[in-house]
Amino acid sequence: MATIYDVARRAQVSAATVSRVLNGRETVDPALAERVLAAVGELGYRRNAVARNLRKQQTSLWAVIISDVENPFFTSMVRGIEDVASAAGCSVVLCNSDENPEKESRYIAVALGEQMAGVIISPSSDRVEDLNLLSSSGCPVVMVDRELKGVRGDAVLVDNENGAEEATAHLVEQGYERIACITGPQRASTATERLRGYRNALEAAGRRANDTLIRMANFRADGGHDAMASLLDEQQPPDAVFVTNNLMTVGALECLVERRLDIPGDVALVGFDEVPWADLVRPSITTVAQPTYEEGRAAAELLARRIAEPDRALTRQILRTSLRVRASSTSHP
Amino acid sequence: MATIYDVARRAQVSAATVSRVLNGRETVDPALAERVLAAVGELGYRRNAVARNLRKQQTSLWAVIISDVENPFFTSMVRGIEDVASAAGCSVVLCNSDENPEKESRYIAVALGEQMAGVIISPSSDRVEDLNLLSSSGCPVVMVDRELKGVRGDAVLVDNENGAEEATAHLVEQGYERIACITGPQRASTATERLRGYRNALEAAGRRANDTLIRMANFRADGGHDAMASLLDEQQPPDAVFVTNNLMTVGALECLVERRLDIPGDVALVGFDEVPWADLVRPSITTVAQPTYEEGRAAAELLARRIAEPDRALTRQILRTSLRVRASSTSHP
DNA sequence: GTGCCACGTCGTAGATGGTTGCCATGGTGC
DNA sequence: GCACCATGGCAACCATCTACGACGTGGCAC
Structure with a gap:
């Protein structure tokens, strides 16, 4: 060489x-x-990039740490990030934390050790210190999708509460009586915010959320499946379900298909996050769509700006969701 | 610091x-x-990992360069790679070439410049020199899913020809007469091998492949959609279609749904690659399933062994596919 | 008892490859 | 003849690793 x-x-x-x-x-x-x-x-x-990085004390690599590489939501976001990064002459390396705090910590350590130029992360743990270690070492952090309070970094989020409220209100309007909610782990801000939106909508309709109709699962298909099964086994099963992420929606759907229940006749379904195949499934699935590509873009642009001006004030961007009504929630027209 | x-x-x-x-x-x-x-x-x-890498002239980072981060086939493979890598104390960085030879070249240059310990790649270009530059610089290369002739590197593939043959033979058995094939770009070995399997099966049944029933698309959903539309616009449209990857299958399916055609009554459908939602779509889709996780595992293990013993003879592993018959191809029981 | 050797342990110094502040040099213009 | 500017080289620097050598100690042989 x-x-x-x-x-x-x-x-x-x-x-x-x-x-x-x-x-x-x-x-x-x-x-x-x-x-x-x-x-x-x-x-x-x-x-030799290594020698150059050593001398310059920085690289042109951005680390993107996502919590599930198999989730189309995140991969679509990555596309938005990549487009901005390559325009800025930087390369993106993707790290899959797999909702595993250990793996996440390892990747944060790698980003730190390799002196990456910046990190975009959807936190899957609540270890604030890890992320603050990054930012205090001069490696800017941008949170996307999920927010961790106390972390010194920019954030790009969606209005989860509002999106969940719209989805639930839609089910109320359609005349459903016993509306259940399957949400994610408590440490994920998305899970708690979407649950809050669900509660708000019920209260706005003069009802009260019923704890026997609420489940906390793991944001994965198996979790959605089991939560759905447990809801159906209740003495008074729900006639509609709001599921707060796409993979759990798939699991819930599988469960309903297994039990040969009619959707939306027996149980109506609304999911959070768009899925590429929402229109192919019969019935097609009503979803709360997020502007995933835009989220990635926005996060990447924030990172680029912060690298250019490290002392800017921290920003927090909130994007809006949109309800896409399809067949799975419209039995009572 | x-x-x-x-x-x-x-x-x-x-x-x-x-x-x-x-x-x-x-x-x-x-x-x-x-x-x-x-x-x-x-x-x-x-x-400081950068200084260490400079001195030791190598890192503990593996680059995984895939051609489409939004394709579940690849992301599932990545999981297999990660599990092996973390057992070996290495970290995986994922690079999305997006079927774009330029981006692929850039990521190869990054892997070279950053002195990564090894590269696992599903090539989306036919630039043999780029990859040989890597291997001749001491950065081992493992090809996965697709093979590029002339590259000095190990490979993990599936028996595409056989898988395609089985799928097509299945359609023949089911009594379909005009069986079409939508395959991928010529530079991808997977596309040509699967097309060959299709031809073989027709010949084995005493028929001849008809060029008006063959389309080469881009391995993406829009390509599958347009190819399907073009097939349906033929004077004598097909009564069955074999689609050689999962995203194009989605596109073809969308096209059939748009035209309100009955599957498998009007047109039967068999896809290559499993998709997570194969059972949720109505009708469920017959697919040629690949052992994706195993492919990732095998590729990672080959890389680990080659890093340990750089002078081993090159190996080439072929895994088997399995036909999963579902509703989209069984109208004539 | 003394001298020598071997071995365990630690520090010095050089190497990894590229970047950049500072200075020297040479030329040009006034 | 002097001053200034453009240009390019020298050498320090980034943080770590490691070959080599030094030093001390213990054991063994004479």
Whole structure:
């Protein structure tokens, strides 16, 4: 592997000059610059990023730590991030914490150790210190989808409470009586906010949320499945269910199909998060859609700005959701 | 940020001793080691991975370059890779080439520049040189899902030809007459192999593949949709379609739903690759399932072995697919 | 008892590859 | 002839690892 010294020798200049040419400084004689470029081409020289990072004390790598790489919600967000990053000349490395605080910590340590330029994360633990360690070491943090109070970092969120309220109000309007809610783990801000929206909507309709109709699951398909089963086994099962994320919606749907229940005749269904196949499933599924690509974009733009101006005031962007009414919630037209 | 010298000063030893303790060498007095560890704790010292990588000329990072982060096939594979990597004490960084040769090249350059320990890739271009540059620089390459001839690297594939043959033979058995095929871009080995399997099965049944019933699309949903539309607009449209990847199957399905065609009454459908929602769609979709998690596992294990023994002979593992017959292909029982 | 050798342990110094502040040099303009 | 500017080289620096050598101690042999 050729080094900058090999290039310098071949171009008959010093390594400093090679470095200047490669970094596009103006103070180099064009003739020399050409010799350098020629030598680079002949030797197939590629700059050693590790050495460069060490000297410059930073990289052009962004870490994106998401909690489930198999969830289309996150992968769509990643696309938004990537587009901004490549426009900024940075590369994105994706880390899958898998809702596992241990793995998340490991990836945070990697981002720190590798001196990544910044981190975009949807926290799956509540370890505030880990993230503050990052930001206090000069590695900016942007939270996306979920917020962790006390973390010094920007955030891009959606109006979960409002979205959940709209979804629940829609079920109320459609005449459903016993509306259940399957939400996620308590440590996820999305889970508690969406539950709150659900409660608000019921109260606005003059009803009270019934704890026997509320389940906390793990944001995964199996959790949605089991929660649905447990709801159906209640003495008074629900006639409608609001599920607060897409994978749990899939699980709940599977459970309903297994039991040969009619949707929305026996049980109506509304999910949070859009899924690519929402229109293919029979019946098609009503969802609270999030602007996933936009969330990614916004988070990436915040990161880029913070890298440019580390001392900016912290910002917190809230995007809006939109209810997409489909067949799974409209039996009573 | 504390350095190894700060630790050394505090523990009253030399930096070399700190390094030895941190790397678990035996040749250090236990009392000194304890002092070092105490100093590390008190200072909150974390080793600078960049400097370490520079000195050691390698990292413990694996790059996984996939061609579509929104495809569940790849994300499931990534899980298999991660499990092996973390057992080996390595971290996985995921790079999304998005079927874009430019982006792929950029990520390969990053892997090279950052001196990653190895690369697992599902190539989306046919630039053999890029990959050989990696392997000749001492960064081992493992291809997964797709093979690129001429690349010095291990490979984990599935028996595409056989899987496609089984799928097509199944449609023949079910009595379909005009069986079409929607396959992927020619540069992807998976696309051509699956097309070959399709042809083989037709010939084995004493028929000949009809070029007006074959389409090459882009492995994405829109491509599948347009190819399906174009097939349906033929003077003699097909009564069955074999689609060679999951996203195109979704697109084809959308097209059939739009045109209010009955599946499998008007057109039968068999897809390649399992999708999480295959059982939720009505009718459920017959697929050729791949052992995705196992593919990831196998690729990761090959990489780990090659890092340990760089001079091993190249290997090429072929896994088997399995046909999952569901409702979309069984109108003639 | 003494001298030598071996071995365990630790520090010094150089190496990894690239960047950049500072200074020297040479040329040009006034 | 002097001053200034453009340009390029020297050397320090980033944080860590490790080969080599030094030092001390213990054991063994004479």
